[in-house]
Amino acid sequence: MLAKVESLAFAGIDGYLVQIEVDLGGGIPSFEIVGLPDLAVREARDRVRAAIKNSGLEFYFHRITVNLAPANIKKEGSGFDLPIALGVLAAKGDVRDEKIGDSVFIGELALDGSVRPVAGMLVMALAARDAGKKYLVLPAANLNEVLVVTGIEPIPVENLHQACEFLNGNWVPQLFDANSFGGQVAAALELDEDLADVRGQEQAKRALEVAAAGGHNIMMAGPPGSGKTMLARRLPGILPTLCLEEAIEITKIYSVGGLLAPGNSLIQKRPFRAPHHTTSAAGLIGGGRIPRPGEVSLAHHGVLFLDELPEFPREVLEVLRQPLEDGKVTIARAASTLSFPAHFMLAASMNPCPCGFLNDPYKACSCSPVQIQRYQSRISGPLMDRFDIQIEVPRLQEYEYDSVQRGESSYEIRQRVEKARLRQRARFAGKSYYCNAQMSSKDIKKYCELDPAGRDLLRQAVQRFSLSARAYYRILKVARTIADLDESATIEIPHLAEAIQYRSLKEN
Ligand SMILES: Nc1ncnc2c1ncn2[C@@H]1O[C@H](COP(=O)(O)OP(=O)(O)OP(=O)(O)O)[C@@H](O)[C@H]1O
Ligand SMILES: [Mg+2]
Secondary structure, three states, rough: OEEEEEEEEEOEEEEEEEEEEEHHHHHEEEEEOOOOOOOHHHHHHHHHHHHHHHHOOOOOOOOEEEEEEEEOOOOOOOOHHHHHHHHHHOOOHOOOOOOHEEEOOOOOEOOOOEEEOOOOOHHHHHHHOOOOOOOHHHHHHHHHHHOOOOOOOOEEEEEEHHHHHHHHOOOOOOOOOOOOOOOOOHHOOOOOOOOOHHOOOOOHHHHHHEEEEEEEEEEEOOOOOOHHHHHHOOHHHHHHOOHHHHHHHHHHHHHHHHOOOOOOOOOOOOOOOOHHHHOOOHHHEEOOOEEEEOOHHOOOOOOOOOHHHHHOOOOHOOHHHHHHOOOOOEOOOOOOEEEEEEEEEEEEEEEOOOOOOOOOOOOOOOOHHHHHHHHHHHOOOHHHHOEEEEEEOOOOOOOHHOOOOOOOHHHHHHHHHHHHHHHHHHOOOOOOOOOHHOOHHHHHHOOOOOOOHHHHHHEEEHHOOOHHHHHHHHHHHHHEEEHHHOOOOOHHHHHHHHHHHHOOOOOO
């Protein structure tokens, strides 16, 4: 008596199918699971036995052998409980097996037979769909996560009994179409923090607009209380809305991290992650025995905001360099190498020195040159070089405090950002990226052409500020974004000049 059922697992952000064979034999009763199971999988024996009994079905004493294949991959987690239980029941003949071949099953069992949610449902559902499966029998609590996956029918089950009833043809779930991408976007973008609340700082607001439009990294430096944190916290309000592909990529990461809020099928808002400076390198980059995405991946297609950048330990900051360049994080483990996407926009703030008043026209700086040097050296040159936009946020002038004029609202700024992003999407249609900041060097040549006067200007800037080759290309990308905001097909001198000016944060 042999039954075969299929289940799912994931590594990194990719799901794959797992074959489960259940054999019932005679002899001394036993229950063995083979095929590289981890502890949680081995404990499935006790949960499966109790769940079958408590679902009103009989659990005969048999010699049960369960084999998980492919045998060379370590099987983790508790999601195989439901398929193992159904395999046992199918081998006994308690459930019909016509639909088993077309289906995949996943879910953790509680002792009373109810089915508990699992992490990574979205990526596993995509794998099941790609394998051509017809039904996905999954925990009801995970249903929302898979509603965006078309081409496979979800069968959400509350308990083991329902799964049996489905296989026996006595029950089909009533699903309503909750897939309404776009419908909730407006609600998701409701704001409580508006850029109109920030007085003055017009240059910084413009820089944020450019950064948001093209996905560029931005660094704000200035004295205490000038509004840096306030400005950065208002970035989410001007970020462009997500396209469906981006939303799915983000949701996959949150799904494997087990971080999707219940009832959330699709993340429809760009992430804004602001980890504290006590965060470890592993927390930032991801890792762990079973690798989980870190802050850089959770900020994929969104913003990673590092407030008070020099307060982060230097070795923590240095791990950011690779993902900032490659747009992904690679984590090597003894058995395998995984990678998580990490295309994020880095926003950071810092004071110019420990007391914060270096170069302040009104207040003297009380730091010694050594202190200043030590403070600034916490951020390495290579990391600083990755900030496309570096601006000073000076203290407010008195007259700016009581100016009655209200600045532009986040809503108005976002309209321009959206338009610029639409131009970029059209430009990069068919490619695997969506904004200017992610352009490959080949595409920079193609889309960021300068006229002779522009080339001259950029050459002079490179000499004057002794810019690196990286800075050169990053200036071109920023100039492309500024031209997009200006609805210009070509990069003109004023666009380029503005981009260059964002590179000239005073070195002290
Ligand atoms: N431009 C501004 N318009 C309106 N309020 C401001 C402005 N700048 C600062 N404030 C007020 O000052 C408070 C502190 O600002 P914020 O925390 O952004 O300063 P910061 O530049 O991050 O300073 P620090 O370097 O000390 O972190 C804000 O909560 C706000 O109430
Ligand atoms: Mg601050």
